[in-house]
Amino acid sequence: MFEWTEEALSKLNVRKGFRLRGESMTRIEVFSDAAFAFAVTMLVISLSGIPGNYEELVEALKGVPAFAASFTQIMIFWAAHRSWSRRLGMDDPISTLITLGLIFVILVYVYPLRLMMTSFFSYISGGYFPSSFVVTSASEIAGLMIIYGLGVFLVAGSQWALYQ
Template sequence: MARTADFRPAEGHRLDAFVDAAFAFAVSLLIIAGGEPLASFADLTRALMRIPAFLGGFALLVMFWLAHRTWSALEPRRDGRATLLSLAIVFSVLVFVFPLRLLIETAAHFLAVGCRVRV
């Protein structure tokens, strides 16, 4: 006999799948945003230098995804507020993925090179 506490309606599963897909799309945008065709070894070197910035952005996206997944497991009910909150998180992540990439790349460059002031 199935317990009612373990039952989650199909709408909740579809919403969770949509949120997971949106986070996966955001990670794809994070990768594609810096992707230009490589024409030389210097281009490859510059592309490899962006890996720490990608790792930082990826870690932040995973942090938000894990928090949403944990909340979703603790709150199996899917009413209007829960749906609105999930969609607001998806909207925020997809809107801020490009500024996140720029912010993390700037921070990684600052940590690697430092602040050099030219006079």
């Protein structure tokens, strides 16, 4: 088994007070990055298709703010997981299970996140930014908020569990 000596530790890169565990990625990190990339792809392909004319292009571009907000939120979660991976790089069964749970939640969370963001931007713009998701009652809004909040809670809880 390898022993960490002061000499070995001094050779590691240090970033923001943390010694980075190395440059190579584990298989679970590669899988995690691919899953996050797939989640972002799901955000993009959930659009109705390639525009056939200028008016359809303009209409499609109205979805950019909701996509940007959804993309940003997913990338915040990805960056947090990447930071954990770079700092600790744990590849034990518990960390792997938590990471797989995080990936599962992210992939399920993509559509509620997109629906939440398109509905939000449609509401604050008075309908200028379109939303194909129709909310017809206050209970549906509450339900959407609960689903969205549960997703955020599970992702944040996974991130928290990785640091324990």
